[in-house]
Amino acid sequence: KAGVTQTPRYLIKTRGQQVTLSCSPISGHRSVSWYQQTPGQGLQFLFEYFSETQRNKGNFPGRFSGRQFSNSRSEMNVSTLELGDSALYLCASTGSLAYQETQYFGPGTRLLVL
Amino acid sequence: TQLLEQSPQFLSIQEGENLTVYCNSSSVFSSLQWYRQEPGEGPVLLVTVVTGGEVKKLKRLTFQFGDARKDSSLHITAAQPGDTGLYLCAGIPSLTGNQFYFGTGTSLTVIP
Numbered sequence: 728k729a730g731v732t733q734t735p736r737y738l739i740k741t742r743g744q745q746v747t748l749s750c751s752p753i754s755g756h757r758s759v760s761w762y763q764q765t766p767g768q769g770l771q772f773l774f775e776y777f778s779e780t781q782r783n784k785g786n787f788p789g790r791f792s793g794r795q796f797s798n799s800r801s802e803m804n805v806s807t808l809e810l811g812d813s814a815l816y817l818c819a820s821t822g823s824l825a826y827q828e829t830q831y832f833g834p835g836t837r838l839l840v841l
Numbered sequence: 842t843q844l845l846e847q848s849p850q851f852l853s854i855q856e857g858e859n860l861t862v863y864c865n866s867s868s869v870f871s872s873l874q875w876y877r878q879e880p881g882e883g884p885v886l887l888v889t890v891v892t893g894g895e896v897k898k899l900k901r902l903t904f905q906f907g908d909a910r911k912d913s914s915l916h917i918t919a920a921q922p923g924d925t926g927l928y929l930c931a932g933i934p935s936l937t938g939n940q941f942y943f944g945t946g947t948s949l950t951v952i953p
Contacts, residue, residue, distance in 0.1 A: 731883070760941065770884075770929065770943045783940040817883050821941075827872045827891060828933060830941055832883030 729754065731820050731833035739839045745806040748836045752799050752820030758782070759801040760830065761793060762817040770817070776801055805838075813840045844868060845930055845944035853950045854920055862915045862947045864930035873913045873932040875904055884929055910935075920951045 732751045740746050752759050760783075761773040772785035776795035793803040799820075805812055815837050819830040848863045864873065872891045876884035888897050890906035890913060897904045901924075903916040917924055930944040 762943075769946050772940070772943075775940065815881070819883075819941075824889060827889050828939070828941075829874060829886060829889060830931065831886065832876075835881070835883050837881065 731818060731831055733816075733818050733833035733836050735836060736834065737837045737839075739841065740808050741841050742808055742810060744808050745804060746808060746838060747802055747804045748816055748818075748838075750801045750803075750818030750820075750833060752801070752818075753822060753831055756820035756822045756831075757799055758821035759795055759799065760819045760821065761801070761803050762819065763787075764815045764817055764835075765813075773803065808840045810840050813838060843945050844934065844942040845932070847928075847930060847944040847947050849947060850945065851948050851950075853952065856921060856951055856953050857919050860917050860920060860949070862917075862928055862949070863912070864914070864944050865912045866934075867911065868934040869910050869936070870932040871910070871935045873906060873910075873930055875913070875915055876929045876931065878927040878929060879925075884927075917949075920949075922951045922953050925949055925951050 734749045758777045760775040763771045773787055774781055774793050775783040779795045790806045795801045815835045817835045818833045821828055821830050845866050872889050874889045875887045877887055878884040888904050890904055893908045893910045895906045901918045905914045928947045931941055
């Protein structure tokens with residue numbers, strides 16, 4: 728099976744702009760989670776989508792939003808970018824491994840806000 | 842407050858040394874996963890431990906799940922520069938549904 732793919736891998740934006748990141752999960756996985764990772768804050772949970780519905784949400788402002796399509800592909804959007812949004816954005820799809828829910832990560836999208 | 846606390850946060854050792862990384866919680870987990878992440882890449886799954894007291898070995902890496910399923914440890918024997926990376930533990934608490942929680946991470950540097 729192909730792994731989790733994320734596009735684009737790198738992105739440079741300026742403050743005030745908006746950005747859309749894309750994630751394609753492993754075939755058959757219906758859950759997609761998004762994380763923000765920065766050197767000082769570690770891995771911070773943004774939200775999780777399951778069968779096109781947001782199932783869990785982290786503690787991020789409303790500028791961060793997401794959606795999931797019927798083919799399980801997911802997008803996240805950040806509006807009105809701030810310098811502090813510079814981070815590695817990771818997508819993970821969840822599947823079952825030996826009857827245990829397991830997350831599989833994509834390579835991430837590195838976002839730099841200038 | 843983090844649900845999963847890892848220690849130490851940073852570790853720098855010489856090649857050939859042994860080390861142990863700890864992952865602790867006050868909550869019970871049905872299973873715990875360990876991941877390794879290299880700079881600029883996504884975390885890669887190393888192992889899943891499921892049964893309390895379980896020990897799993899992956900070459901020079903030994904993973905243990907606590908008897909009460911609230912903690913786990915990762916022991917590396919004779920560390921090599923290729924072991925350098927960020928180690929993360931993660932899991933779904935038994936009583937809180939379906940959301941994954943990740944540990945605070947341990948950044949390991951192995952000096953040749």
